[in-house]
Amino acid sequence: MFKVSKTDSRRTRIKNVAGITMGNAIEFYDFGIYTVFAVLLGKLYFPAESDFAKLLLTFATIGVGFITRPLGAVCIGLYADKYGRKPALLLTLALMGLGTLIFVFTPTYQTIGIAAPILIISARLIQGFSLGGELGSSTAMLMEYADKNNRAFYGSWQMFGQNLNKLLASLIGGILGLLLSEESLSLWGWRVAFAVGLIIIPIALYIRRNLPETKEENANEGQEKAILKELFQDHIKTLIAGVLIILGVTASTYIIAYYMANYAATQLKIDFKYTVWAVTVSGIVQVILSPFFGILTDKIGRKPMLFWSRVGITLFIYPAFLLINKYPEPYMLFIVVGILAFFLCANGIASIVLCAEIFPSRIRATGLSISYSFTVMIFGGFAQFFVTLLIGWTDNPLSPSFYVIVTGLISMIALLLVKETAGKELE
Template identity: 50%
Template structure:
């Protein structure tokens, strides 16, 4: 597929008043992808240090209680996503994609600063977990708005034959962020002594997140705006979605439930599962996140390309069914004889259908929504699903194991969410080749 090298808009003005040429499509997609990846890195790196953060910030004697509180704090950040998605999505639809993306990057940089400077519970008492909670809330608000704005940018840079491929760089960037976060966690946990890692080493991972600020400046200055602002009149985007596009919005939320549950179990939870259930050290458990992220990075562009040829619905359907069929045997296999090799093989196999489903689902949701409401609709659909079924996936899975005594219980959670998502797939038409207004 060929990608145009230049855009037709006039040069952008920099803060100093000097004209700066707009980015080519290749560079624009790279800028969006890198910026998006850095934002998701900030959000997901918490997951790889959840067990350690639980010990430092949540004074509960029971290790399971500590882990549940840490996962709950991870999940609380997702509760702000719908609000961020609605408010920043409206801002993106009314004012433009560029300023919305830049705003979310600044907010993510601020949250990383809070993680870096917050003392532990032993040092300042209850103020410590409250500060961590605040940082997660800011992160959730920012990611909620970024998802719709950046995905709309990617889709609107594409032509009718390449929308799946362009949109696939959204899950690619998430996989890249998870891979980067896992590699950072792996390096820190292997290079530092446990005392150093617990004292200051884990904070280094969040220092890297502050890099979102210069990336935000680059995106704000040179990206071309892809959607005219101010076309709503007195229309309220959230209300318009509920009144005129409620079927599409409901279907989008159901589709995103499948994406949320599978991604957060396979990519993030299994690393902590290896530590808490399989009793592996953190330095080994993080390898599960690395493998899942590598598969997602490698397969996301291919999945986008494939759904531009076969259609969105077939790719979503067959990849989702494959994951539902394989998830329980996968958990049973790693619990029958726990080992790092078996864990990595299982994670790699589960990551294939997960990585194929996500890009096709995202482009399908993007295409059933009108342009003037796309950023808002994308943000609401993704964030509502992620807030409950993604953010609390690790909490629900840990609690299911605790209640049932069955270490394979997380598989039932993925199966239930996957079946619900197939209902959403049945509610939307095939959008391959559809002209977007």
């Protein structure tokens, strides 16, 4: 089924993996930069009577970007399984660029009124549709370059790209926060951060256009219904397992890597110019460790890596929130985020690789995209909204940790539904 040659030179494979990873990082950067400036954008585009209501509107808009992910997962996933991974990845980049363009040029609520939040929400919907098909297509392509002994290593570059986006987004946000006054940051500084991703997209498009395809042309042409029928009829157990696998890692990711910075700013009143660097710490840890955890996952197996990393997150998440509440200082925030990022990196790689491997190659992009996007839409995109509500209802500042613990424990059920895939030939 695959066109990629197993005898390709090392240099060619490095170039191909770098091309996929760069495009993936840019996609997630353009989508994730909104989270870095979420509190600021809430003030500019979502006026409300109280700070709590404004915060809920802001986090709800983060979640809106995930609503169209399942639709993108189905449409672009089918497109990737029918026509190939490369055209699907070119399409996702183009759509992401369109959404980012709207962000860069949309005036604030004070200037154009209700049209401002409508345009921002529209941009988030377009970006969500794009990202819905990105992960499945790019992960499938990465792993289809590999053999049975190094699939996790190749798949780890998917997580490397995602974490590189967090690193870039937080670095740019942090630098702007240090260099600009609060007024300048609100007036135009945040737009610079979005424009950076917009400028790089043409470069990523050029690189992706020159990638070799990993799927035979027309292998599934005209078979969209057959792909969906096979997925939901013959692989429903696999699909459920995929959703459970992604559940734990996505809830943890959006709380640890993103929400804790916003939590520190809104709940602990730590200045934004410090809290934004918490995302940087998470990004640095995971960018450095991703390839190493990929190699380790190939050696010890997907299920052991997923299990023990999940145990680490579950045991440490409550003490982490306890510590930053007892010592509401930037240094403590950085320490707990760095420790959690260690476990999160291992869990993310094992989760994504295992979820991709349990689906047959002919439906892999669709199966992984749907498993990922539906789960991320509910438990990732609205995670910050849910835990903000949870704090409001319980008046317990530690309650976000309960969300991570419960979703993580539920996700462990997946280990009972799948077999170990490390070192085995895939269908």
